[in-house]
Amino acid sequence: MSETTARVLQLLGLLQSRPVWSGTDLAERLGVTTRSVRRDVDRLRELGYPVEAERGVAGGYRLGAGRALPPLLLDQDEAVAVAVCLRLAATGTVAGIGEAAVRTLGKLDQVLPARLRAQVAAVQEATFTLDARGPQVDPDVLLVLARAIRETVQVSLTYVDRSGAETERRLEPYRLAATRNRWYLVGFDLGRDDWRTLRLDRMGEVRATTFRFRPRKTPDLEDYVRRSITQSPYDLVATLEVEASADEVSARIPPSVGTVTALARDRARLVVGADNADAMAVHLMRLDLDFRVLDCPPLQAALRRYAARARRCARPVS
Structure with a gap:
């Protein structure tokens, strides 16, 4: 990482840490001139960060709200806190945001260092929810499937059907669907040469393979899942x-x-x-x-x- 890039990231972290900074204070914290601060502020604006500047005694630089959400800079404690909250939301403790939580958690988990990932797992293992409805889903299973969908790679898993029979499945995963109390995977079952909707709480040993697949022409997946989960469970x-x-x-x-x-x-x-x-x-x-x-x-x-x-x-x- 170049010195300029590192300084710009440091500047972003300072702007996120408190409402207003004077140009002089920022220059002292960064070890540069106020002119360099102005150039770095322009670089942040080019990246989509709405940095506002006001003149006068009470003026300075502040990070405003923009039309689009730029990347956020999180320190280690903040990253762990966000990941823990996303895991809880993904498994149904926050109504209505499960799917978005899984997508976000997949992005964050991909860049978390192993040490921080272990901290997140420790908090998750030490937490239980009293008012959870329906069977609980392992968030690690959600992560594996979400990544496989994004990377278009096949997954293999064991699956227990309603009769209690366990089978080995190999699928091309396409979408995750969340209802009020269950998670489902819709994918193309290679062993059965047909589309299937599978409950995540009946899965075991979910593994993403290294075999990539070319996406098939799909049915209306939302309608397909709705009809499948109305009857099959x-x-x-x-x-x-x-x-x-x-x-x-x-x-x-x-x-x-x-x-x-x-x-x-x-x-x-x-x-x-x-x-x-x-x-x-x-x-x-x-x-x-x-x-x-x-x-x-x-x-x-x-x-x-x-x-x-x-x-x-x-x-x-x-």
Whole structure:
């Protein structure tokens, strides 16, 4: 690294450490003249950092907010703190940012020195979450898959299906998908010569290989994953005709649970999955929408049982 480049990075670190610096203070800290400080400030601006300058007694240099986010300079403690937070967010402790956390963590983990990576792992291992929903995913598995997707290399892994059978899989990974309580990988399974959606919590020994692949023409991956995870994770799947618009039904059904198709302006088809008929019946009644069950006798029986119980419970006290 050249002396000028090192000084510019040092200047960036100083500007990030406090709101305002005078040109004289910066020159003293950097061991250069104020003229050199002005040139280095111009270099930072060329790189996209919005360095503002104000004249006067209360003036000086400050790092402002720009239209785009330039690279951030983190010291070791800050890097460890950010990586720990990203790992926690990636495994579901912060709603709605899991996928972004994985992408960011992949970039940061790639440049972390081994010593700092070990510190991050130590904090992660010593932490547990009380309100986590669903099975937990090892963040290292997320990192391996995210890197493999970015670098277009095949992955090999062991996978346990719903029946408990363990198989060896070799895939071309394309996307990671996060629902409210699960992570999925969508990829092309080379052994089965077809697309597959696999749950990360059922994976073991995930390894990125050195075999690169040329990306295939993909289906609509978002729609493919939505349809796959509506049915494959659940032991029971039912098709309903709902007396409401598709938009109204979609607003009440998470995409990880059901797939909605419009039939008419005020009628929609809902394909919904659950672990058992009783759980499905309870959740469907909470929708507060009228529907008909088209193809699932266990669900119909569960609804009749709940209806009979509701009538008994609603009888007036004599």
